[in-house]
Amino acid sequence: MARDPDSKVVRPFAFFRAGVQSDPSAARRPILVFEDVYKYFRRDQPTLRGVNLTIERGEFAFVTGPSGAGKSTLLQLVYRKHTVDTGRILFCGKDVARLKPKSIPYLRRNLGIVFQDFKVVRHWTVYENVAVALEILAMPKRLVRSRVAEALERVGLAGRGSERTENLSGGEQQRVAVARAIVTEPALILADEPTGNLDPHLAIDILTLFEEINATGTTVLFATHDHSLIAKRDHRIIGIDEGRVVEARTGLRSWPGAEERAASDPASGLHAVAG
């Protein structure tokens, strides 16, 4: 499964069918670009105000900020749960906001999405929960079987396919969700507080799992407000506060004293650097 980040993975349904794959510069182009994005849920108070952001291919980035800052909204705009009000979001060079509703499924087939509350179907087996992503692509059964087995192995659930998902522990259920997200080999994984419901020890496990996935070339956007988690790693940090990107630098850990500050006041570390 390990792939060179620049290799052209064959996507079952490229919603950007025209252009990108045949364009030699595509591989070097950023996978995700936010251009002056505004999102209003209320007329007077935008949730996102002028977000500019570039995510390169193969990057691992934390999206962080206080509750209600707009982290989830940022990710939801990418998979078109919501649509931007002004500005553009370019995924593989294509403006996501201008996709017709009929094309949205094809956009989502190129994304892997993981949530805080797992969103697995509890009465389905582990296998069924992962296979559904491939069945949607009308993939032949034999291929589905081998790819699901492979994905389950990657998340550490090899041989557990026949168990009912509700009998699994929280951490294992989240692994099922991760397996479902990676089984289609998407270019970009959006994880919205995937460790929010897990104890700190399991949270590190899941984070490590995402890092392993990232190591095979998949871009990962990992939203979390858990600074103890962020502080343990050296990834790029995209801070959001009151709808603006207030900080986007690599390695909270590399700043002296950042870990202590994060422990005492999660938000202060960011603002200190931003100010």
Added chain:
Amino acid sequence: MDFKTILGRAKRGLREELRLYLVAVSSLAVAFLCVAGVLLAVTNLSAVAERWGRSGRMSVYLRDGAQPDDVTRLRVVLEGMREVESVEQLTSEDARRQFLEHSDVEADLAALPPEVFPASLEVSLAEGTSVQRVASISERIGSLRAVDDVETYRGWFDRLDGLLSAGRGIAGVLALLVALCVLAVIGNTIRLAVARRREEIEVMKLCGATDGFVRGPFVMEGTFQGFASALVAVLVLLLGFALLRGHLDASLAALSGTHVAFLQPWMLVALVLGGAAIGALGSALSLRRYLTV
């Protein structure tokens, strides 16, 4: 889109919501049974009506003490008509005997004197003789000297015809009501199924399932419910028919000379396919309202 996967999901849905769907199917089967029952009644009634309408018959009652000469002349006139196939003379005594034969009457009726039963000429008309033609023949014959009265059985036929159109009307209204009821019940069942499967619908949509992939199984489940309800109704009706046939046949044959018939094959097919179509429509409408993809 992958039909087999969708069918597989529909089957699974049927299995998981079995209780819900069984309740729906059994109540809808009762509704379909009502329609099928009325259709059966109308079918048999129209068979009777058709037979009566076709077997053109006329009874020419003779005046008491009519001269044999006049009666002979009357016969000649009748037999000379193109539409008349045969003429049979019935004396009072014959009429009395026939009456007693055909009805299980009490002994005191049997004691009635022959004079109560007028002599008549029983005329049978060619098939397809129009109602107007029968009326004009009856008028012409009625003015002859030997004739007391002419019975064309037109009144009976009119009454049966009225009954028949009422039956057809009832069948139509009932079919419409049942269609609406099926739409509502299946729509509701599907709405419940959608609510119960919110979780998996959301998962499928996040994984990039198209509209059709998400809705397809529900439409199939609705179609199957309509189909199964209509089929159960038809089978129950057939069973009831088989059990009661002997009984019904005897009374209908005595009454009208026809045999009871079951619904035509095309009617059965139409009923079952109609059930399936209404089921599909009901689920599709319900999905439009309750499943925003």
